[in-house]
Amino acid sequence: MSGMDETGIRRRALLGGLAATAGLGLASRAAWAFPTQPITFVVPYAPGSTDQFARAFGTEMEKILGKNVLVETRPGAGGTIGANYVAKSAKPDGHTLLFSTSAPLSVAPHQNQLPYAVSDLRPVARVGLGPNVMGARVGAPFNDVKSLVAYAKANPEKVTFGSAGTGGGTHLSGEAFALAADIKLTHVPFPGATPAVAATVGGTIDLALGFAQSIVPQAKGGRMVAIAQFGKTRAKILPDVPTFAESGVDLALSPLVGIWAPKATPDAVVQQLAAAIEKAATGPAVVAFAQSTMTEVEFAGPDVFSREIAEESAMMKPLLVKLGLAK
């Protein structure tokens, strides 16, 4: 990290560039030098959760790629400021990557005029699949999906659910549930997932949605009831909480966490990165992180990930329009 190092890096980058331009014949796949300098994960959220996930991956990828992996937080505007930075200001050489939830690419584009297009970022790998969990306050007149739906049908709009903010993932998941179960809930937004969980623990509201990490410990401690998880199937780290599908509500919504590169990043670099990420996903630092944060770490390559984002985006659009949140 000293000045000496940096000039060294610059010289190497320069040599690499010269080699690449000197003769295309020489530039076989093996000669394509990547990585040539430290890799930076740009996390578009304030320090505290996603950046820790990125750090865990960074630790493993350093071992695989032999270069430092730095994590830089660029929070703001629901993740779109950091996403825009990678889309527009980062060199498309694979050294600057976006490590984020899918919201800046599947939700934000429907809500606001953004300075970047979805196509400005190319998916490299999906690394996390939530899971999101719905929890109820202790003493609520329901304790599973069936009784919740029955109660909400009998008392429209009486059940309150807390989200981490209007238009965010937890709000949309809650509304998607209400839509799928054909019930009416009253949405109460909070500035973040933790205040919503705290309000449920305190009995101010009936339901809270959030990552398993914020709800399951409360449920284990007897201060909340975990009602359902949002994944298609039960997450490995969460075998005891039923899915919505099991409870008769046709709904599966896993928040995607993944890695993107600028659009013009070469295919070979994306492939190399995806391979490194896949290997890192089973490394000890990532496994330990998954354990302690109850995160479902699941690798998927660029193609699967692209499809998932497109599906999510297609599902979110009508929902946002219906809620009056679309641009």
Next chain:
Amino acid sequence: MEGLLGGFIVALKPMNLVFCFSGALIGTLIGVLPGLGPTAAIAMLLPLTIGLDPVSAIIMIAGIYYGASYGGSTTAILVKIPGEAQSVVTCLDGYKMAQQGRAGAAIAIAAIGSFVAGTVGALAIGLISMPLVEFAIRFGPAENLSLLLLGFIVILVLAKGNVVKSLIMIAAGLLLSMVGQDVITGQPRFTLGIPELTDGFGVVVVAMGIFGLGEVFENVEKFRTRSMQAVPVGSLMPTREDWKRSAMPIARGSVLGFLIGLLPGGGATLASFISYGVEKKFTKHPEQFGNGAVEGVAGPEAANNAGAAGSFIPLLALGLPGNPVTALLLGALIVHNVTPGPLMIQERPEIFWGVIASMYVGNVMLVLLNLPLIGIWVQLLKVPYRALYAALILFMIIGAYSLNNNPVEVLLLLLFGVLGYGLRKLRFDTAPLILAFVLGGPIEFNLRQTMMLARDPLDYLMGRPIALTILAFGLLLIVLPMFSKVRQKLMVARAVNEL
């Protein structure tokens, strides 16, 4: 009690003492840099603790937190640059004291006040944390709202000079706090289509700009007309009179701060505001407030430190952080493979009690560390201002940039610096603006949330005795002085009659 003893055994292990001390030291050094506060310090140093075992890591991080909070008060007093919202109030009288050559006394009082408060806070956590936390989690939007309104009344109390001007500043501060995405509806307000404004203005940028940079501009203006004499350094230690006047404010600040710190959405900042207002009510010298009253440093400094201790309780007892700093600590626990939650006390008692015991230890270390350092910090005032101001500007810029790694924050800092300078030229008191800005967002949010939850507002309020009690207390704060004025007038009238 048994748990606490166990905690001391953990905290007093030589290794943990070292981590506690180095955390406090590094935290102090970072906090003393203008523009960097506890949140920044923890975020920067978190990666350093990765290799440590969880208990040591958390002890070190808690040390960083306390140290950075102390350090922030130091810059607030010396150069009027608050590193975090919780030292904004300290700027008011602390900086005035420094200009009167009493910087050493102000810092010492702040250090002792924080020490007492931290110790009281740690003791309270050790003894009665569980019943307290049961009380605290019952706080819903209505209770938060009444508490915030109490803080708001305090702003009215502390406003000085022309009342209409203060009210204009309050309205302006509240309006500024509404810039950004509306949390309830998700709609952007007054953002002019600038993405960086979606989350509103950051408290640190606003406070640092209006107070810190505004003050620098004010001094730059006078380069030519005033020979920039360095501020006199004066005696390093508080006088006997200072001690006498500070004792009760520190005691009150400790209790108040601890109770408010417990609450979600309360925390150290609100605690310091309320303490300031309370002290201005209790003092025999209200006219000195805003002009270097030692009570105005002692009370809020005790309150914000006790508030910091109090805000640990919901985190440690339930895994529910109430403010950004404790949210970062939650992240730190997770990094160290500890899952915070209601079961942590049973599953990992060494962490819960170890952290609490380390609070005592940390506070002792901090006071031992900081009292000798006062002499060094005060020397800073001897640096000629024409050279010092450049470094102050650079530090503030770096602090602003590092908040979000975004140069737009530097432009916002500049904007608020110019605003602060302009307001001073127009003879507006900027303190009500900043305080209203800090409280504005939460007040509006809790107001609208309360209205969403309450189908019949009056009925809803009647079912919430805590909220009612707080509101009644606030009303008393307004009404009582009126009574005493009326009584004074009556007495005067009677005296005149008797003549």
Next chain:
Amino acid sequence: MTGKPSGLTETLRPRLGAVAGVLCGLIGTLASLQLPLGTSRLLGPGAVPLLLSLAMTGLSLALFVKPGAEEADADEEDGGLHGAAMVALVALMIGAFALLLTRLGFIVSATALMYGLYAIGEEKLVSAKALLRAVLTALAAYLLFVVALSVNMPAGTLWGY
């Protein structure tokens, strides 16, 4: 009231503040009216700002009509036109720094800013002392923040980072 001659006479000053307040209040009112006001149960995003903007307009009007006496601490002297120019210069340099930071990188832009500020402090346009101090300050800040505390200050796109 010190009666010192200054850029702003003491009768004009409070009125100027009031005018600024009225303007801000009116702008706020107009901007709030663009937003939905909602109902009394579900306040819209415009409701609270509208109320505040109206209050601000009213209060500023009141201040305009009755400016009231200046506070006791109003006896501080002004820096005059020269002082105001200095402040504007410093502000411009900070603004330029913010705009150039990403391109030039931290070390270069910080050195330039520091040189400007020290030069203003010395009131000399060219000063070897200011340059030396500027380089040292920028370097020290780099070592402290970027190297020791790993704050991510930009290295500068112009140099190929």
